[in-house]
Amino acid sequence: MNGMDEDTSLAALGGAGVLIFILLIWVIVLSVKLSRLARAQRRMIGETGVPKLEDVLTKVHENLAGVEAKQADQDARLAAQGKRLAALKGRVGVHRFNAFADQGGEISFAVAIVNEEQDGVVLTGIHSREQTFLYAKPLSQGNSNYPLTPEEKAAINQAAHKE
Numbered sequence: 001m002n003g004m005d006e007d008t009s010l011a012a013l014g015g016a017g018v019l020i021f022i023l024l025i026w027v028i029v030l031s032v033k034l035s036r037l038a039r040a041q042r043r044m045i046g047e048t049g050v051p052k053l054e055d056v057l058t059k060v061h062e063n064l065a066g067v068e069a070k071q072a073d074q075d076a077r078l079a080a081q082g083k084r085l086a087a088l089k090g091r092v093g094v095h096r097f098n099a100f101a102d103q104g105g106e107i108s109f110a111v112a113i114v115n116e117e118q119d120g121v122v123l124t125g126i127h128s129r130e131q132t133f134l135y136a137k138p139l140s141q142g143n144s145n146y147p148l149t150p151e152e153k154a155a156i157n158q159a160a161h162k163e
Contacts, residue, residue, distance in 0.1 A: 086116045093159030097151045099126045110155040118142035118160050122152045 045056050091114050099108035107127045114120035122144070124135040137144040142156055 091159040091162045093155040095151050095155040100128055110151040112155040112159040114139060114159045122156055124152055
């Protein structure tokens with residue numbers, strides 16, 4: 001009976017040793033996984049100084065809300081600048097013509113300076129042998145309170161179709 005108890009004790013001790021060895025391997029594996037998880041958490045939290053991931057996410061959402069507000073402000077400013085830029089008179093059309101049949105060459109001209117809405121001015125220079133006349137007519141949507149000549153209309157049309 002004593003031998004049986006020794007064999008049983010040795011078997012139990014061997015089984016316990018194998019179990020302890022398996023548990024030791026399992027603890028090492030779990031330690032490696034926990035170490036990787038802790039490293040990933042440090043990378044995610046970074047230098048925020050906040051120990052909890054929930055607090056970090058809250059802070060990220062607050063920062064995101066601030067960024068979205070700034071983006072909305074910048075979009076509004078960009079739209080306002082786009083409107084302002086469209087209102088600038090930057091499209092130019094030049095039409096040269098011969099104002100008098102007895103004089104050669106196209107030395108008279110009409111210059112239109114307009115914006116996208118065709119608001120602006122048209123300048124006309126009429127040259128003869130003895131003198132030069134210069135006229136300026138304000139434009140609103142491509143029309144003027146003063147009669148426009150075909151040459152002035154051509155310059156306005158030319159300026160309106162420039163990109």
